[in-house]
Amino acid sequence: DTEVTQTPKHLVMGMTNKKSLKCEQHMGHRAMYWYKQKAKKPPELMFVYSYEKLSINESVPSRFSPECPNSSLLNLHLHALQPEDSALYLCASSQEVDRNQPQHFGDGTRLSIL
């Protein structure tokens, strides 16, 4: 069982909808990450939070809005997405950003934009 829990597992939404992806970890990690993964491609970094503060935004379009309410939770708010945003969205956590500690991944949310 993965120690990083993501909900929902699957999400289908229209381009005008607003939805949120949720991620939770209880390992005491202070770094959390959002990745986007297309089929047969590596994960693509979107955002990094360190101690609940946004430290990296990889020039992600504003229709994706991250939020870190506390050290265990990470949300990704979605609005006015495009069909090309259909992908697997992965959350990960690690002890801290600035150490070479492994990133622990959830199993992702499979997002389909109609």
Next chain:
Amino acid sequence: QQQVKQSPQSLIVQKGGISIINCAYENTAFDYFPWYQQFPGKGPALLIAIRPDVSEKKEGRFTISFNKSAKQFSLHIMDSQPGDSATYFCAASKGAGNNRKLIWGLGTSLAVNP
């Protein structure tokens, strides 16, 4: 420009054989080299990792060989099993403080025939 080059793109090995996946990099700022394994429908999971001051690291059937002068590292899977069939990603880490992030190879799809 791909900062971490991974080969081959796909690999078929017979049960009991040795699977070898290679990665190369140019940026000497990289200082941590993990390998991730990803099964269909799952998030990536850390398999094994190495730092550049070590030339080889072994964990069970999995071995990383690291050649700092050649800027290459490889994953060897000994006695490959059908359960090893997955996509393998090499990665390299660089960056200071909260700007630290993983740079991923494009992945290798491994199939182990029974």
